[in-house]
């Protein structure tokens with residue numbers, strides 16, 4: 127079993143303070159009566175990989191970013207359904223315990239409900255100005271039901287991954303691009319303000335759960351995490367195809383078969399980059415691309431990867447562990463926190 131775990135009440139308390147400080151309203155703070163226009167990009171080229179498509183004009187690339195941006199908003203609405211439900215579920219552990227931790231998690235749930243409403247609003251506004259025929263068919267409740275069938279350890283690990291890339295996308299890419307739609311940029315500015323607390327809460331709760339499970343249960347949870355990352359990959363593969371074909375039908379010009387082929391691969395690579403992020407997780411799904419005849423190789427790679435993942439997990443080879451996913455490039459609590467997370471309450475830019 128894991129080591130005894132002391133709930134870090136002070137960190138939960140700081141998350142509550144930050145949450146209260148940055149709270150916003152969808153209409154009066156974010157939308158402010160504005161509408162999307164078709165002249166500006168939604169997402170930076172660094173996320174969409176548009177620079178690979180030299181056969182597209184600059185106007186085509188604006189539209190390309192809008193198609194991907196529309197899906198980007200949908201994807202957050204999708205994952206936030208299971209994130210909110212999971213956080214609500216684990217808050218039960220604090221019902222008759224640490225009331226500060228409970229309050230922080232209740233606020234987390236309330237914010238994710240608001241974010242889902244925000245992303246539904248974004249879809250309504252984008253559908254006003256974009257051509258008919260766009261499709262995002264993933265049902266949030268069906269996806270959530272499948273995800274929530276896994277252990278809390280695995281779901282929180284996936285959630286931490288998602289909430290960390292939310293921050294890196296905004297801080298390192300969206301915020302820095304002066305050519306983006308002001309409204310789209312504001313949607314993700316306000317979203318990021320509340321997500322900074324979520325990533326910290328994810329990790330605090332994930333560490334708490336990790337301290338209470340056996341090595342056998344953790345081994346099983348690693349397998350579940352691998353399955354979840356692969357499920358994300360399956361979703362982005364399907365959506366990449368749908369979005370590529372929507373773009374091809376509605377961009378106002380004919381694409382050659384070769385151009386369509388390149389487009390589809392670029393969108394898929396872009397989505398895998400956006401949603402699966404870390405090179406090590408990328409390798410988890412790369413083996414899905416292997417032809418069937420290489421299945422033995424793929425199985426061996428999976429086994430090798432499991433061994434390496436377990437080697438960096440808490441309580442295994444290198445205790446004490448700074449961060450269970452640090453070997454994969456994630457580090458929320460241990461990174462310098464200036465202008466990040468709870469320290470954002472001191473950031474005058476907010």
Ligand SMILES: [Fe+2]
Pocket residue numbers: 202206237238241317321
């Ligand atoms: Fe969110």
Ligand SMILES: [Fe+2]
Pocket residue numbers: 209238289320321324
């Ligand atoms: Fe969140």
